[in-house]
Amino acid sequence: MFFINVPLLSFVYLFGTLYDECAARTNWEATPLSIGGTSTNPSAMDMDLRLERISRSEFGFSGTFFWNIDMDDNVMVEMRILNSYSGNEADYKLTPYSIQPQKFIDYINTFYKDMLIPNLGNCTDMPRYDDGYVPPWPKATFSFTRCSLNGKGLPDILAEGFYRGEAIITALPTVAVNISVTLRIKTKMF
Ligand SMILES: *[C@@H]1O[C@H](CO)[C@@H](O)[C@H](O)[C@H]1NC(C)=O
Numbered sequence: 001m002f003f004i005n006v007p008l009l010s011f012v013y014l015f016g017t018l019y020d021e022c023a024a025r026t027n028w029e030a031t032p033l034s035i036g037g038t039s040t041n042p043s044a045m046d047m048d049l050r051l052e053r054i055s056r057s058e059f060g061f062s063g064t065f066f067w068n069i070d071m072d073d074n075v076m077v078e079m080r081i082l083n084s085y086s087g088n089e090a091d092y093k094l095t096p097y098s099i100q101p102q103k104f105i106d107y108i109n110t111f112y113k114d115m116l117i118p119n120l121g122n123c124t125d126m127p128r129y130d131d132g133y134v135p136p137w138p139k140a141t142f143s144f145t146r147c148s149l150n151g152k153g154l155p156d157i158l159a160e161g162f163y164r165g166e167a168i169i170t171a172l173p174t175v176a177v178n179i180s181v182t183l184r185i186k187t188k189m190f
């Protein structure tokens with residue numbers, strides 16, 4: 001469980017912001033620097049995401065995610081968590097938190113239902129499966145309005161530097177999507 005949940009929660013966190021109650025117990029604070037994505041086939045899957053400052057110390061993200069493929073065993077998801085002390089592109093290295101490609105459909109009843117949706121709450125109209133996934137997954141444009149996440153379950157201690165999370169969703173040969181979030185971690189001064 002540790003090896004699965006820590007990277008997934010890290011990725012959830014990379015989308016989000018830090019609430020004060022959470023900030024109080026960690027030795028670090030995070031500033032999101034960018035969010036974005038690329039699609040090899042925007043008519044199959046596409047997104048338009050941007051960071052938004054909610055208050056002096058709080059960030060969120062808004063935008064849309066367009067899903068226009070069937071959810072079947074061919075749809076895979078992979079999470080890559082990289083870090084770089086300097087922030088230079090060439091210095092980003094994969095961390096052990098990264099996970100191998102797995103079937104997206106297997107995520108719906110685990111990570112998606114138990115962590116992603118509870119963290120996002122009501123800022124999105126992505127489908128909810130509180131009692132378990134019932135196919136079909138809708139083809140739709142999902143929207144996000146000032147989403148911020150609580151980051152529960154993340155390490156109390158993180159090394160300073162730049163972190164990047166990449167979620168790579170593929171349904172080959174039709175489409176490959178890469179959603180990327182970069183943030184900076186600084187040690188808090190007490
Ligand atoms: C989300 O919306 C539901 C139904 O409208 C409501 O019961 C729930 O309290 C809301 N949750 C949050 C975190 O605002």
Ligand SMILES: *[C@@H]1O[C@H](CO)[C@@H](O)[C@H](O)[C@H]1NC(C)=O
Nearest residue numbers: 036038080166168178179180
């Ligand atoms: C995903 O996008 C990021 C940011 O553009 C890029 O640095 C990274 O190489 C991409 N990853 C893959 C697997 O395409």
